[in-house]
Amino acid sequence: MGLLALRRASLVLGPLLLAASTFFWVDGRYGVTGGVIVALSSATWVYGLVGAWEHLHTRLPAAATAGLVLTLLGTLGGIAFGLQGFFEGVYGITAGESLSAVNQHPVAAWLALWGPGPLFPLSLVLLGGALLWTRLVPRPLAVALLIAGAAFPLSRIGRVDLVAHAVDALLLGTSAWLAACLPSRLPVLTACPQEGSGKPHP
Template sequence: MNNTLRAASLLLGPLLTAVATFFWEDTRHGLTASVIGLYATVAGVYGTLYLWDRLTAWKPWVGATGLVIALLGFLGGVAFSLQGVFEGLFDVSKTASLDAAAAHPAAANLVLWLPGPAYPLSLAALAIALAWSRLAPWPVWTGLLCSAVCFPLSRITRTEWIAHVADLLILAVFAALALLVLRGRLDPAPATTP
């Protein structure tokens, strides 16, 4: 049962993210996409934490480091989603939103600009850890590395077709990881010395 829930989490997070991109409004997330994105972020937590738990069993310091990066990535996802929700609710323009963030640089940096890059960084870290541990086959970790490049490229440029490609790639990779979880294939060897 737990592996079914973990696999569902690994699928649901990227699936909702992919759906949210269809609701972008003139290269902005907008209210609907932001609400869906918020729930996408929350939906993906359980499965992703399980992946890092499996890597912790392999090398504790790798799992602990990756877990911190992943949690920062989730914080960034929630923060940017909430920013979009509040921009939509209060009808705040992109310029006004950026000006408000600039007026509070410490808060903006701690909540938005520093955690924001943690999500693609967590994809890259997960790819490297899965390759190093040999817990996942090369197409999975290679796909994660490609996702780590495509995702920020799509979100920084707000290019919808790149966003759809990134979303599809992430969904495919996490579907493969979900399948590995369902089959019990992510059980690593006992922990090695750090």
């Protein structure tokens, strides 16, 4: 399987796993099975999203760099929240008990959960905006990605099953559409010149 095929598969499988995890919620929490699936979703999805940012680097280098950082940190948050749900289920910890325990370690909790968590949907919003600006994909796709990124945290804060399923479906459809629209090649980068020579490397 080629590099492009792997990226496209990542952009489909990642949100598909996220959508599947919602069906395993236990009283609005991820639970053992759902938590593992969420962690796998984040680890899978990031590869395709990084590939999308690479296509934008030559046109919007600053935004692409920021987007890559947000995506990677947001992935850390997604994995952390998934594992939190897993351990809550394994040890039979309620939501209140879990929150109380986490609040005893505010700095670590912020670095692992509260800080990185919102960065993933923010990275999707930024990606949608960058794609809209550069017109590398159809405008409806870029707008849909913007909306999906903004809606994702709202669906998790409220923990309403129907809302979460709807947002999951939007994320899956948008990311799969993005996979289909990925260019077949990355922009060609110029060779770095040798120091002091002004000539490219052989």
